[in-house]
Amino acid sequence: MAMKEDLEKRIHTLAEWLYESRHLVVFTGAGISTESGLPDFRGPDGIWTRRDKGLSPKPMSRSWDSVEPNSGHIAIVDLQRMGKLKFLISQNVDNLHLKSGINPDLLAELHGNMTKLRCTRCGEKVDNYNGRTICGCGGKLVSSVVDFGEPLPERDLRLSFEHSRKSDLFVVVGSSLAVTPAADMPLEALRSGAKLVIINQGETPFDHLSNLRFSENIGNGLPMAVKRVKRLMGLFE
Numbered sequence: 001m002a003m004k005e006d007l008e009k010r011i012h013t014l015a016e017w018l019y020e021s022r023h024l025v026v027f028t029g030a031g032i033s034t035e036s037g038l039p040d041f042r043g044p045d046g047i048w049t050r051r052d053k054g055l056s057p058k059p060m061s062r063s064w065d066s067v068e069p070n071s072g073h074i075a076i077v078d079l080q081r082m083g084k085l086k087f088l089i090s091q092n093v094d095n096l097h098l099k100s101g102i103n104p105d106l107l108a109e110l111h112g113n114m115t116k117l118r119c120t121r122c123g124e125k126v127d128n129y130n131g132r133t134i135c136g137c138g139g140k141l142v143s144s145v146v147d148f149g150e151p152l153p154e155r156d157l158r159l160s161f162e163h164s165r166k167s168d169l170f171v172v173v174g175s176s177l178a179v180t181p182a183a184d185m186p187l188e189a190l191r192s193g194a195k196l197v198i199i200n201q202g203e204t205p206f207d208h209l210s211n212l213r214f215s216e217n218i219g220n221g222l223p224m225a226v227k228r229v230k231r232l233m234g235l236f237e
């Protein structure tokens, strides 16, 4: 089958699954943000790859503040507006999901958020631009970004596993699923009988378990599928 025809067929299938889903969980990694011009972490020039070699991150072509959500982020917000998205798990610290309009209650940021501080006593998160160093509870405010070897935030981890277990459709967007415990979440979903969709340009350890696989750019698949879901739901732009 011609590649383009095949892509259309897969978009069609994804749209139907999204439409029929009762507990959709989306899981995102750096790949969704590289399409906004952010550097990735594990690729050949990625931040962590370079750090392992003792190199500093490659300079960014623009500042973090000027980076905007792209069509992939917007597609996920659309799923939230349609009431389809039940939970979003992200490995990204770039704040683009919140910037795009995701409800913080539906979001787990497993590695923290570079625009937020975290209280070491009560766990509350506050914006880091207001210069506060002490929380209302008297606890100390520190960067919410999780470093290597540090435990992941408890609330985010717990909710991620809970929703993975409840999910009937688990869609991975732009993650190579290389790091645990994040990589355990699609397995939890599969064990509960969920369908697994992987949208990622590189290989993942779960490709052979996926029910639907996209290796194309995220922008070439997900937004089209979501547009189709809107039509299935009788919503028009």
Ligand SMILES: [Zn+2]
Pocket: 119, 120, 121, 122, 123, 124, 135, 136, 137, 138, 139
């Ligand atoms: Zn506090």
